Amino acid sequence: MKLSHDQKRLMQSGAIWALYEAFTAGFLIVYALALGASNTIVGILGALPYIATLLSEIPGAKLVEFFPRKTIFVITTGVSRFFWLLIILVPYLFTRQPLWFLGGFFLLLRSLEYLADPAWASWAADLVPDRIRGAFWGRRNMIVSFAGMIASVAAGAYLDLFPKESFFGFTTLFGAGIVVGLLATLTMAKAKEPEYRDHNHYRIKDFFRVDGQFRTFVWIMVAFNFAVMIASPFFTVYMLQNLKLSYTMFVIVGAIATVSRILAHPHFGYISDRFGDKPVALICMLGTAFVPLAFIFVTPSTLWLVVPAQILSGIVWAGAELSTWNLLLDLTDREKRAMQIAEYNLLNSIPMIVAPVIGGLIADNVQFILTGIPLVFLVAGVLRAASALLLTKIHEARTGKEHSVSEVFPHVITVHPFHGMERAVKIVVKRVREEFGHVRAPYPIRGRGPKFQPRG
Numbered sequence: 001m002k003l004s005h006d007q008k009r010l011m012q013s014g015a016i017w018a019l020y021e022a023f024t025a026g027f028l029i030v031y032a033l034a035l036g037a038s039n040t041i042v043g044i045l046g047a048l049p050y051i052a053t054l055l056s057e058i059p060g061a062k063l064v065e066f067f068p069r070k071t072i073f074v075i076t077t078g079v080s081r082f083f084w085l086l087i088i089l090v091p092y093l094f095t096r097q098p099l100w101f102l103g104g105f106f107l108l109l110r111s112l113e114y115l116a117d118p119a120w121a122s123w124a125a126d127l128v129p130d131r132i133r134g135a136f137w138g139r140r141n142m143i144v145s146f147a148g149m150i151a152s153v154a155a156g157a158y159l160d161l162f163p164k165e166s167f168f169g170f171t172t173l174f175g176a177g178i179v180v181g182l183l184a185t186l187t188m189a190k191a192k193e194p195e196y197r198d199h200n201h202y203r204i205k206d207f208f209r210v211d212g213q214f215r216t217f218v219w220i221m222v223a224f225n226f227a228v229m230i231a232s233p234f235f236t237v238y239m240l241q242n243l244k245l246s247y248t249m250f251v252i253v254g255a256i257a258t259v260s261r262i263l264a265h266p267h268f269g270y271i272s273d274r275f276g277d278k279p280v281a282l283i284c285m286l287g288t289a290f291v292p293l294a295f296i297f298v299t300p301s302t303l304w305l306v307v308p309a310q311i312l313s314g315i316v317w318a319g320a321e322l323s324t325w326n327l328l329l330d331l332t333d334r335e336k337r338a339m340q341i342a343e344y345n346l347l348n349s350i351p352m353i354v355a356p357v358i359g360g361l362i363a364d365n366v367q368f369i370l371t372g373i374p375l376v377f378l379v380a381g382v383l384r385a386a387s388a389l390l391l392t393k394i395h396e397a398r399t400g401k402e403h404s405v406s407e408v409f410p411h412v413i414t415v416h417p418f419h420g421m422e423r424a425v426k427i428v429v430k431r432v433r434e435e436f437g438h439v440r441a442p443y444p445i446r447g448r449g450p451k452f453q454p455r456g
Helices: 005-023 025-034 039-064 069-082 084-093 098-114 117-127 130-159 168-188 204-208 212-229 234-242 247-275 277-288 290-295 300-330 334-365 373-393 405-412 417-436
Strands: none
Touching: 005 025, 005 117, 005 130, 005 168, 025 039, 025 098, 025 130, 025 168, 025 234, 039 069, 039 098, 039 117, 039 212, 039 234, 039 334, 069 084, 069 098, 069 117, 069 168, 084 098, 084 168, 117 334, 130 168, 130 247, 130 300, 212 300, 212 334, 212 373, 234 247, 234 334, 234 373, 247 277, 247 300, 247 405, 277 290, 277 300, 277 373, 277 405, 290 300, 290 373, 300 334, 334 373
């Protein structure tokens, strides 16, 4: 797959964005736990990015009606990344109720950053033609995952150099994240912006008018994201508090899932281009249901079980993230994509706000068969499976031909790790040669990824 100059910019930006996320938001819950957060507070913090989405999507889509998408992206992401300075100052200047200040500052910076989502998503979609969409985003996700894994392991090992009661490690880590985040903004800004033809002025009620197959997909994802987010913030809590992992071991365990994701991304890109996005999404979304169920059996005495659980997580989330992102692009109209993606993010932010809070309340207050976080994992597994089955109501949009799950499943499960690693090595070698071999000026790098995050 030969990439254009702007597609390379888009590919590279993801790597730097992954470093920024790993150095900052990737350790926000760890930071909150160091400040004394309870399960309920962790649930609230997990909901904050989606409250930010709820606040930002409509204004972000409205901005596209008046300003170039690149301008929106550069200003909003650039300014928001400076706001991590406020979070750095929390344990030093806001010692009374620090968690409330932490949450408020995080909500502020995410709200500003997410103003760029409609602009970025429609801009990125315009840079990648339909025929290579699966392969491109599969490769990009692989690069993003690899960069994020390396950064997370390094950051975790760095934090372990400091006493648990010290915040200096977080201060310097978040400071580095600010620098990397600004670099991600600048490098994405070097990609060209194709002409955007939709400059209609939409009314507020237009953002709630979803219809056709897009409507069905939106409500399926609303149900699925509720099932995902009811447990998502608590994997970190479970590993740090219940399993008593050090920061280094915590990120190594996370790296196991990331390596699996890296190796699986090119495979799912190929499968989705060949058989379509719907069957891959159905199989992998069902697969995510087994991840929280597997974690129920992971205890300090059976810690080795975290390895197969994380391998499973990496594989199924690679397919789920890629295929649902592609389905979103498949089912939106190119000329109205910024507005429709804003609709999608807006409606999906509602369960993502509610679910983590409900999960925290269940973990702290409910006992039924299990108790605490394992009970939340059980509920999440059942709900993920039930919501994934609703995807049968969607018609395949990109390939134009319906392939059954029984036909595609054998291809999905043949994820050959050495073939995946071979692809990864070839891509890295090729990028190094392009950067340092015969090119006079090195290609810049770019940052931001689809808003489908690894969630356990």
